[in-house]
Amino acid sequence: MKVQLLSALSDTNIDANQLNSQRQLAISISAIAEQFEQNLPLNLCLILDQSGSMHGKPLNTVIAAVENLVDRLQSGDRISVVAFAGSATVIIPNQVVEDPETIKTQIRKRLRASGGTVIAEGLHQGITELMKGTRGAVSQAFLLTDGHGENGIKVWKWEIGPDDHRRCLEFAKKAAKINLTINTLGFGYGWNQDLLEKIADAGGGTLAHIERPEQAVHQFNRLFTRVQSVGLTNAYLMLSLAPHVRLAELRPIAQVAPDIIELPVEPEADGSFIVRLGDVMKNSQRVVLLNLYLGKLPEGQQIIGNVQVRYDNPALDEEGLLSQVWPVYANVMQAYQADFDAEVHKYILTLAKYRQTQLAETKLQQGDRSGAATMLQTAAKTALQIGDQNAATVLQTSATRLQAGEKLSDADLKKTRMVAKTVLQSF
Secondary structure (H helix, E strand, O other): OEEEEEEEOOOOOEEOOOOOHHHHHHHHEOOOOHHHOOOOEEEEEEEEOOOHHHHHHHHHHHHHHHHHHHEEEEEOEHHHHEEEEEEEEEEEEEEEEEOOOHHHHHHHOOOOOOOOOHHHHHHHHHHHHHHHHOOEEEEEEEEEEEOOOOOOEEOOOEOOOEEEHHHHHHHHHHHOOOEEEEEEEEEOOOOOOOHHHHHHHHHHEEEEEOOOOOHHHHHHHHHHHHHOOOEEEEEEEEEEEEEEEEEEOOOOOEEEEEEEOOOEEEEOOOOEEEEEEEEOOOOOOEEEEEEEEEEEEEEEEEEEEEEEEEEHHHHHOOEEEEEEEEEEEEEOOOOOOOOHHHHHHHHHHHHHHHHHHHHHHHHHHEEEEEEEHHEEEEEEHHHHHHHOOHHHHHHHHHHHHHHHOOOHHHHHHHHHHHHHOOOOOOO
16 A cells, blocks of 8 residues: 555544534545655646746746756656747647757747736646656646736626636646646746636645745745655545534635645535545645534444545556545543644644635725734734744734735735745644
8 A cells, every 4th residue: 555644633532412513634645655666757847937027037047947957857757848928839849858958958049038928828738738748657737927817808798808817727627637737836926826826726736936036946946846756646535424424514625734725525426525635745745624513423432434545656557546444533422521632733723824814815805904904913823823933924014014004015915825825744
């Protein structure tokens, strides 16, 4: 077996006299590193913004980051490069890396900044290139942009021109269905954090922020290291619950590590549930948090649910493999004594910080500056509870600026979003 699964309830003990109890269940999934002799071959596509706003230092630093990444590719890895502005162009068709210097020369020669920003065209071309090299490989895209994308124009009830944002999300969802992962990198402060986060979430990837051009190499390397650590792909969490146990109706499951993502839940015909996880890494756990409600249960140790993972093993070109079934236990007691799990509590607070920040952003968009400031202060206090001093500082600074009557800049909004999505990676 190549999958490791750990589970823990926020409080394992249940009061037998309560008609209803609420618990959070943390489930950690990772690939067992010792069972992999070497890294899997990579099938990587770089989807790069070459619009006019990238002219000069921004594009030059991105090219340097790409060249550094090409040098890190190993024998058997594949790469493709797509550039987009008003339209998309394939700079490097999908190919096995045999001559890195020629690839880098072509990138330097053909990337030229000019025109608008139609992200969906680049994403479409990138997915097309990735599909040419999926067999036995980890297939991921890095989508980088410094812009918002172009929306269609709506006149009364007629839409004139394509909606770039909607098409991006459709492509990201389709990519996930065919086992492709989309990571997004926002360059500078002009990019649309809602759009790039939704693309990364739908595509099973991660959102990164390149605040300054000189950070491009670091952020590319960070994402590349994560891709190299993938051991298994196309993973799904399969959950069946015991009678009198149910999921919460509103946002019942979220990923809380390595990034926070609100996960969609698909009910199965037999009453069980399935949740797509995507790639599973060898040196980093993918942790999801479930919000459960338990009805009155008989006294003693009770199985409240069973968990299983379905996954693909690209190393052996195997699909639809099943892990063993792991039961989840609770202790139902007449004389109840709490048994809180500190690590699960940390994940609960991490998710709360993210949702509090989201609520603050919503209030800000609605013009409720006071309400937004209050929620940001709450999120800052939550961050302090989990020892995230950096997030607490950023969130409190934004709250203080709102209270002083200042408007949050694009830089403030980007930093607020990123520290809300960042989590402590210990379990």
